[in-house]
Amino acid sequence: xxxxxxxxxxxxxxxxxxxxxxxxxxxxxxxxxxxxxxxxxxxxxxxxxxxxxxxxxxxxxxxxxxxxxxxxxxxxxxxxxxxxxxxxxxxxxxxxxxxxxxxxxxxxxxxxxxxxxxxxxxxxxxxxxxxxxxxxxxxxxxxxxxxxxxxxxxxxxxxxxxxxxxxxxxxxxxxxxxxxxxxxxxxxxxxxxxxxxxxxxxxxxxxxxxxxxxxxxxxxxxxxxxxxxxxxxxxxxxxxxxxxxxxxxxxxxxxxxxxxxxxxxxxxxxxxxxxxxxxxxxxxxxxxxxxxxxxxxxxxxxxxxxxxxxxxxxxxxxxxxxxxxxxxxxxxxxxxxxxxxxxxxxxxxxxxxxxxxxxxxxxxxxxxxxxxxxxxxxxxxxxxxxxxxxxxxxxxxxxxxxxxxxxxxxxxxxxxxxxxxxxxxxxxxxxxxxxxxxxxxxxxxxxxxxxxxxxxxxxxxxxxxxxxxxxxxxxxxxxxxxxxxxxxxxxxxxxxxxxxxxxxxxxxxxxxxxxxxxxxxxxxxxxxxxxxxxxxxxxxxxxxxxxxxxxxxxxxxxxxxxxxxxxxxxxxxxxxxxxxxxxxxxxxxxxxxxxxxxxxxxxxxxxxxxxxxxxxxxxxxxxxxxxxxxxxxxxxxxxxxxxxxxxxxxxxxxxxxxxxxxxxxxxxxxxxxxxxxxxxxxxxxxxxxxxxxxxxxxxxxxxxxxxxxxxxxxxxxxxxxxxxxxxxxxxxxxxxxxxxxxxxxxxxxxxxxxxxxxxxxxxxxxxxxxxxxxxxxxxxxxxxxxxxxxxxxxxxxxxxxxxxxxxxxxxxxxxxxxxxxxxxxxxxxxxxxxxxxxxxxxxxxxxxxxxxxxxxxxxxxxxxxxxxxxxxxxxxxxxxxxxxxxxxxxxxx
Ligand code: ADP
Ligand code: MG
Ligand code: MG
Numbered sequence: 001x002x003x004x005x006x007x008x009x010x011x012x013x014x015x016x017x018x019x020x021x022x023x024x025x026x027x028x029x030x031x032x033x034x035x036x037x038x039x040x041x042x043x044x045x046x047x048x049x050x051x052x053x054x055x056x057x058x059x060x061x062x063x064x065x066x067x068x069x070x071x072x073x074x075x076x077x078x079x080x081x082x083x084x085x086x087x088x089x090x091x092x093x094x095x096x097x098x099x100x101x102x103x104x105x106x107x108x109x110x111x112x113x114x115x116x117x118x119x120x121x122x123x124x125x126x127x128x129x130x131x132x133x134x135x136x137x138x139x140x141x142x143x144x145x146x147x148x149x150x151x152x153x154x155x156x157x158x159x160x161x162x163x164x165x166x167x168x169x170x171x172x173x174x175x176x177x178x179x180x181x182x183x184x185x186x187x188x189x190x191x192x193x194x195x196x197x198x199x200x201x202x203x204x205x206x207x208x209x210x211x212x213x214x215x216x217x218x219x220x221x222x223x224x225x226x227x228x229x230x231x232x233x234x235x236x237x238x239x240x241x242x243x244x245x246x247x248x249x250x251x252x253x254x255x256x257x258x259x260x261x262x263x264x265x266x267x268x269x270x271x272x273x274x275x276x277x278x279x280x281x282x283x284x285x286x287x288x289x290x291x292x293x294x295x296x297x298x299x300x301x302x303x304x305x306x307x308x309x310x311x312x313x314x315x316x317x318x319x320x321x322x323x324x325x326x327x328x329x330x331x332x333x334x335x336x337x338x339x340x341x342x343x344x345x346x347x348x349x350x351x352x353x354x355x356x357x358x359x360x361x362x363x364x365x366x367x368x369x370x371x372x373x374x375x376x377x378x379x380x381x382x383x384x385x386x387x388x389x390x391x392x393x394x395x396x397x398x399x400x401x402x403x404x405x406x407x408x409x410x411x412x413x414x415x416x417x418x419x420x421x422x423x424x425x426x427x428x429x430x431x432x433x434x435x436x437x438x439x440x441x442x443x444x445x446x447x448x449x450x451x452x453x454x455x456x457x458x459x460x461x462x463x464x465x466x467x468x469x470x471x472x473x474x475x476x477x478x479x480x481x482x483x484x485x486x487x488x489x490x491x492x493x494x495x496x497x498x499x500x501x502x503x504x505x506x507x508x509x510x511x512x513x514x515x516x517x518x519x520x521x522x523x524x525x526x527x528x529x530x531x532x533x534x535x536x537x538x539x540x541x542x543x544x545x546x547x548x549x550x551x552x553x554x555x556x557x558x559x560x561x562x563x564x565x566x567x568x569x570x571x572x573x574x575x576x577x578x579x580x581x582x583x584x585x586x587x588x589x590x591x592x593x594x595x596x597x598x599x600x601x602x603x604x605x606x607x608x609x610x611x612x613x614x615x616x617x618x619x620x621x622x623x624x625x626x627x628x629x630x631x632x633x634x635x636x637x638x639x640x641x642x643x644x645x646x647x648x649x650x651x652x653x654x655x656x657x658x659x660x661x662x663x664x665x666x667x668x669x670x671x672x673x674x675x676x677x678x679x680x681x682x683x684x685x686x687x688x689x690x691x692x693x694x695x696x697x698x699x700x701x702x703x704x705x706x707x708x709x710x711x712x713x714x715x716x717x718x719x720x721x722x723x724x725x726x727x728x729x730x731x732x733x734x735x736x737x738x739x740x741x742x743x744x745x746x747x748x749x750x751x752x753x754x755x756x757x758x759x760x761x762x763x764x765x766x767x768x769x770x771x772x773x774x775x776x777x778x779x780x781x782x783x784x785x786x787x788x789x790x791x792x793x794x795x796x797x798x799x800x801x802x803x804x805x806x807x808x809x810x811x812x813x814x815x816x817x818x819x820x821x822x823x824x825x826x827x828x829x830x831x832x833x834x835x836x837x838x839x840x841x842x843x844x845x846x847x848x849x850x851x852x853x854x855x856x857x858x859x860x861x862x863x864x865x866x867x868x869x870x871x872x873x874x875x876x877x878x879x880x881x882x883x884x885x886x887x888x889x890x891x892x893x
Contacts, residue, residue: 006048007066009073010041015319020045022237024096027339034318036311036336040077041091041241042070046098049213049235057210064206071240078242083201087124088117090134090243093208095215097236100324100340104224105215105236106145108208109279110138110243114199130248132178137278139185139197142204146211147193157184171276205240212238244335246328247278251300254278254328257292257308259316262324262344264386265351269293269312271325275300278328291392304334315339320361321370322352346371346378354528364535365877371532373844373871379529380863381409381474384507385519397514401493403454403479405511406465410520411452411474412505415498417486419446426450433504435491437484439464447473452506454513456482463789474508525560525866533561533866536873542850543857544868545623547837549573551612557862561869564620565613566770566859567711567837570688571629573609574602581648583634588651588659592683599687606688610695610708619705623770623837623859625749626688626724628713630673632663669784674714678724685724689731697740709745711770716754721765747833751775756821763828770859771818773838773846777805780814806839809846819853835859844871851875 013021013029021029025043032038044067051060075081080089090112095105113121113135121131140154161181167173173181189197198204215221216236225232246254257271272289274281275298290298296305308327311334315323324342328335344352353367362370387395413431416422419442422434426449434450436443438457447453447467452474455464468475483492489500496515498504505514525533545566546557550573554565574583579602586598613622636642637660639653646653665671678685689710696706712724725746737744747768750756756776759769778785783792785806795801801810809815818836825832835857840846842864850858851872860868 003062004047004060005066006045006060006063007070008043008045009070010038010043013043018098019234020047020237022046022096022098022239023100023340024094024338025237025239028239028241028337030318031315031336031339034314036314037334038336039242039244040074041239042067042074043096044209044238044240046235046237049216049237050233052210052213053235057213059206059209067205067209067240074240074242080242082112082205083117084120085116086120088112088120090117090121091205092239092241092243093205093212094239094241095212095236096239097216097230098234099228099230100343101221101224101228101230104221105218106212107279108138108141108145108211110134111142111204111208112201113138114201114204116199117201125248127248129175129178130245132175132182133173133247134245134278136178136181136185139182139189142208143185143189143193143197145215146207147189149189149192153188153192154185157181157188170281209238209240212236241337244328244330244333244337245278246274246330247276249331250276251332252276252328252330253301254281254326255289255292255295256324256326257312258325258342259312259323260342260348260352260355262322262342262348263390265344265348265355267352267355269309301329301332304329304332307334311336317361320356320366346375349375350379350532351528354531365539367532368535368539368870368873369877371870373847373867373874376529376867376870377408378509380523380866381509382520382522383509384410384505384514385521388518389507389510397518399507399512400496400515401479401481401513403476403482403511403513404465405507405509406458406477407453407468407473407475408509409452409474410505410507410509410518411450412503412517412520413451414501414503415491416446416450417484417489417491417500419443419449421500422446422449433506435482435484436464439467452476452508454479454482454504454506456480456484468508474506476506476508476511476513479513523863529866533869536866536869537561538873539876540851540869540872541876542847542855542872543835544865544872545621545835545837545841545857545859546862546865547841547859548613548862550609551616553862554613554616557865558616558618560862560865562617562620562862562865563857564707564859565617565622565624566835566841566857567772568613568622568624569628570606570625571627571633573606574634576605579605580634584645585649586684587631587634587663588649588655595681596683599683603687603691603694606691607695607698610692611698614695614699614706614708615704619707621707621709621745623709623711623747623768624688624692625711625713626675626685627677628674630663630665630668630671631677632660632665632668635660635663669778669786675712675720675724676714678712678727679720682723682727685727686731689728690735693732693735693737693742693744696742696744697735697737700740700742706742707744708742709747709768711747711749711768713749713772714751714775715748715762716752716758718758718761718765721748721762725765745833749775749837750818750821752779753817756817757824759821759824760828763825763832766825766829766832768833768835769821769825771821771834771836771838773809773814773818773836773840774806775838776817777810777814777838780810780817781805803845808843809840809849811849815849815853818850818855822853822855833857842868844874847871848875848878852879 010029010032015026015030018026021043048063080087082089090110092109094107118131118135122128143149144151161177165177186197246252253275254277255273260267261270271292274289322342323339326338349371353370356362357367388397413433415435416432422432423445425432431451433452434446435454438455453464453468455477458477465477481494491498503517505518543563545564546562547567548554548557548565549569582598582601589595636645642653642656692708696708699706710728715721728746745767747766749770749772751772822834834855837859841858842860847858847868
C-alpha cells in the first residue's frame with residue numbers, strides 16, 4: 001500500500017498542481033493533457049524535496065520505488081528500456097520550482113548513457129557522431145552538476161581537441177574526435193572527483209535527483225529567491241523525462257520562444273532556434289541562433305513554424321498569459337519541452353495586460369493584477385531610447401561596462417570625480433555623472449547635483465544605491481573593472497579611458513555604462529499606461545497624494561494622478577538663495593525683534609511658493625508641515641563657508657561659529673527639531689501660518705478652491721499640539737480666513753511611538769493625522785536611518801529582518817503603531833482623516849497594509865504615484881477575493 005504519493009506521471013498531473021510539481025512539471029502535465037507532443041516522463045514532487053531536507057538528506061520512504069514504477073511506465077510508453085544495451089532509454093533530469101527561476105538550478109541531459117548503452121544508441125540511430133556528442137555532453141553535465149567539477153575543466157580539454165583538429169565550432173567536430181573526448185572527460189572526472197564516472201544508469205539517476213534537490217540551495221538560487229522574494233521553503237520538483245534529440249541531424253534543432261515580445265509586449269511570436277543543437281546551446285551563445293521568424297521559411301523545417309505557432313496560440317489562450325516555451329525538433333518532428341508564464345519588463349507588462357483585456361482574453365481585475373506595481377518604476381524614469389539597446393537592431397550601441405542596476409533610469413553627463421566638482425559644475429547648470437569608488441554621506445550634495453552616480457564598489461544596498469533610489473536618481477554600482485585616477489583626472493573601464501569632463505551615459509535599469517551621450521525618452525503617462533492607471537482608480541479605495549515642495553513638483557504630481565499633497569516640507573523652500581540668507585539672519589538673531597524682522601523677509605517667499613502650489617493642486621487639499629529640521633542644518637560649518645556667510649550678513653565669523661557650536665547636538669534626530677522649534681520660537685509658526693493663509697486667500701480670490709492643512713511635526717503630547725494650534729487659529733482669525741471663504745484644517749504628524757499611543761488624546765486637537773513613517777520607523781526601532789547602512793543590509797542578509805524597514809513598512813512593529821494610532825484617534829474623532837507620508841507611501845507592500853487598516857490615503861513622491869495607485873487597486877482586489885483571514889502583520893510572500 002502506498003503511504004504517500006511522491007511521483008506523478010505527466011498524465012496524472014495538471015496546471016493546478018504547481019505547488020507540488022513546480023511550474024515546469026505542471027506545464028508538461030498540462031501540455032500532455034492537451035494532446036501536445038511531449039516526450040513522456042514524470043515529476044517527483046516538491047514535497048519530496050522538502051522531506052529530503054527535513055530528514056538529513058535522505059530520499060523519503062517509497063520515493064525511489066515510485067520513481068522506478070514511473071520509469072517502467074515511460075519505458076512501456078515509448079518502447080525503450082532504461083540501461084538497456086540494445087534499445088536504451090535516455091532521460092533528462094530537470095529542476096523546477098513553483099516560481100520559475102530561469103537558469104538558477106540544474107538540469108542534466110542524456111542520462112543513462114555509458115560505454116554499453118552508447119552502442120545501443122549507435123545501433124538504433126545509425127548515427128555514431130550523434131551518440132558520442134550526447135555522451136560527452138552528459139559526462140560534462142553530470143560531472144559539473146552532480147560531482148561539482150568546474151565546467152571550465154571540461155571546456156579546456158574540449159577546446160584543445162577543437163584546435164588540434166582545426167574545427168571552428170562544436171558542430172565541425174568529427175566522430176573520431178568526439179570518441180576521444182569521452183575517455184578524456186572521464187579522466188577529468190577521475191582526477192577531480194577522485195572516483196570513476198558512474199556507469200550504472202540507476203546510480204546516475206539517483207545521483208542526478210539528489211543534485212537537483214541540492215541545487216535548490218546553491219548560491220545562485222538563494223540569491224535569486226532573495227531578490228524576488230520567493231520563500232526558501234517551497235523546494236524544487238524534479239522532472240525525469242525521456243529525451244528527444246535536437247542534435248541528431250540537420251533537420252533537428254532546439255529553441256526558445258515567447259508568445260509575445262517580453263521586452264516590448266508586441267503581440268508577435270518572439271524567439272530563437274538553432275539547428276542541430278541540444279538544450280542550452282541557444283542560451284549559452286556557442287553559436288548564434290536564428291530569430292524565430294526565419295523558421296517560417298527554413299527549408300530544413302517545413303511546417304514546423306506553423307505547427308509551433310498553433311501550439312503557442314493554444315497555450316496562451318489556455319493559460320490566458322504570455323507563455324515562454326522551449327521546444328526541440330527531432331528529425332523533423334516537433335516536441336514541446338516547457339511552457340511557463342513569461343517574464344517581462346514593466347513596459348511589456350503594461351502593454352500585454354491592456355492588449356489582453358482588449359482581446360477579451362482577461363477581465364479588468366486580472367489585467368490589474370498582472371502588472372507588478374514595482375515594475376512600473378521602469379516606466380517612470382527617462383530611459384535610453386530602446387532602439388539603441390536592442391541588440392538585433394543596426395542602431396544598437398555597445399556598452400563599455402556592466403555593473404549592478406542600482407537605481408533605474410538613464411543619466412547623461414560629464415564625468416566628475418568628487419562631490420565638490422559635481423556641486424560646482426551642477427550649479428553652473430551642467431549635467432554631470434559623479435564617479436566614485438563608493439559614496440559616503442559626505443558625497444550627498446554632490447549626488448544631489450549629479451544626474452547619475454557610478455561606483456566601482458558596493459552592491460544594491462550600498463550607500464550610493466540606496467540614496468540614489470531615494471532621490472529617484474540613476475545609479476550604476478559595483479562596476480568591478482572601474483579604475484579611477486582622480487589625481488590625473490581619468491577613469492578606465494577595461495581598455496577604455498575616459499577623462500574628467502567627457503560625457504558618459506548610464507542605464508541604471510540595466511546596470512550599463514556607455515561612452516558619450518545616448519538619446520533618452522522622457523517618461524509620460526499616456527497610452528496603455530494611462531489606461532491601466534484609470535482602471536486602477538476604478539478599483540482602489542485608498543486615496544493617493546504626493547510629497548511635493550514646489551509648484552513644479554506639484555504640477556508633475558497632478559499629471560501622475562495626485563489627489564492632493566500629503567506632505568509639503570517648508571524648509572526645502574528655505575535653501576534657495578535669498579531665503580537662506582534671511583533664515584540665517586533669523587537663526588543668528590539675538591532679540592525677538594531681530595528675529596521677527598528676519599522672518600518678515602521670508603514671509604513673501606513662502607507665500608509665493610504656496611500660491612504656486614495651491615494653484616497647481618487646483619482644489620485638492622495641501623498638507624503643509626511647519627518647520628521641522630534642526631536649525632544647524634541651515635548654517636555653514638566649514639571655516640571658508642562661515643567666512644563667506646559672515647561677510648554676506650555683516651556679522652563677525654566668530655558669532656556664526658559660536659552659534660553653530662551652540663546648536664551642535666549629540667543626537668540631532670532626537671534633538672531640537674519638529675514642533676520643539678515652533679514652541680521655542682512661536683514667531684516661526686506664526687509667520688508660516690500667515691504665509692499659508694495669505695496665499696490661500698489670494699488664490700481663493702481668483703476663484704480657485706484651496707484646502708490648506710497645516711501639520712505640526714514631531715508631536716509627542718497633546719499640549720504641544722494645542723500650543724501650536726492656538727497660534728495657527730489666532731493667525732487665521734487675524735487674517736480673516738473664514739470670512740474669505742477658505743476652510744482649513746490643523747493636524748499633526750504621528751512619528752513618535754508616544755504620539756501613536758496617546759492618539760486618542762492628541763486627536764482632541766487634530767483634524768487629521770499623517771503618519772510620518774520614516775521617523776516613526778527610526779523612533780520605533782531606535783535606529784537612525786543615516787547610520788543604519790552599516791549593519792542593516794547584514795540584518796536583511798541574515799534574515800534577522802525580512803526587509804529593510806525604511807523601504808518596506810514593518811507591519812509587525814511600526815505597522816502596529818500605525819493601526820493602533822488610527823483606531824485610538826478615530827475613537828476620539830470618528831471623522832479623523834488619516835494618511836501616511838514617507839518613503840513607504842510608494843512601496844506596494846506598505847500601500848497594501850495601509851489599505852488593510854483602513855487609512856484614507858497614502859502620500860509618496862510624484863514618480864511613485866502610479867505605483868501607489870496600482871498597489872492600492874491590487875490591495876482592494878485581493879482583499880475582496882480572499883477576505884483576510886491571514887494575519888495582516890505578516891508581510892505578504
Ligand atoms: P531550465 O529550467 O534552466 O530552463 P530545463 O530543465 O528547461 O532547464 O532544461 C534546459 C534545456 O534542456 C531545455 O530547454 C531543453 O532544451 C533541454 N531538455 C530538457 N529536457 C529535455 C528532453 N527530455 N529532451 C530534450 N531536451 C531536453
Ligand atoms: Mg527550461
Ligand atoms: Mg519627520
